[in-house]
Amino acid sequence: MELEAVKSSYARWAPVYDKTFGIITGSGRRAAVGFINRQKNCHGVLEVGVGTGLALPHYHEELNVTGVDFSTDMLDKARSKVEKQGLKHxxxxxQMDARELDFPDNCFDAVAAMHIVSVVPEPERVMAEMARVCKPGGKIVITNHFAKEDGAMAVVEKMSAPFANLLGWHSDFAMDTVLQQPNLKLVEKRPLPPVNMMTFLVLEKIQTN
Ligand SMILES: C[S@@+](CC[C@H](N)C(=O)[O-])C[C@H]1O[C@@H](n2cnc3c(N)ncnc32)[C@H](O)[C@@H]1O
Structure with a gap:
């Protein structure tokens, strides 16, 4: 998606997101945050595409969580949750474009990207940025819907693909796109409910020199 389409699409989604797409994607957020909460020696966490902040109340209170998103409408919802619920962690x-993260190299123990890799423009560039800011040995946790190779779902995905700017995501997004970073090793991959529609991935940053 182009950045302008992200902005307009998520301005439309922001008021209704939590009670629509937010409900369907709950298992992905639970899996990703649960995984991060169980990591030893994990302190600094970056959530890329934090959206309305649905995951924020679920991080362990001893973590230091930073969230970024391009949409100010989605971020306003997240800020309101943090304030109302007193989320001190x-x-x-x-507000930031995930293609140009304004953080130094190797500064987060974990990076979460939930339901965003099929939304952002230039997902390969976003993967490179997430890898850059993650510490060696740190984890990048992704949950997303990826294109099916066959069956009825694959047909639906292909039919909805031209409407990405309207929907707010690419329905036929290939998993391989996020597995190309030379300094990221896939360490976990499993399907998530409902009906295995989403996939949970964990990538570990390895030292390349
Ligand atoms: C489907 S929502 C997911 C929100 C949240 N992660 C969740 O699981 O509920 C996708 C989010 O990605 C954000 N986004 C899209 N492109 C972006 C970019 N280039 N940089 C930062 N955020 C972006 C959108 O604004 C939107 O909030």
């Missing part, structure tokens, strides 16, 4: 929520 959320250190910052910043």
């Amino acid at each position: 959320v250190k910052a929520l910043r």
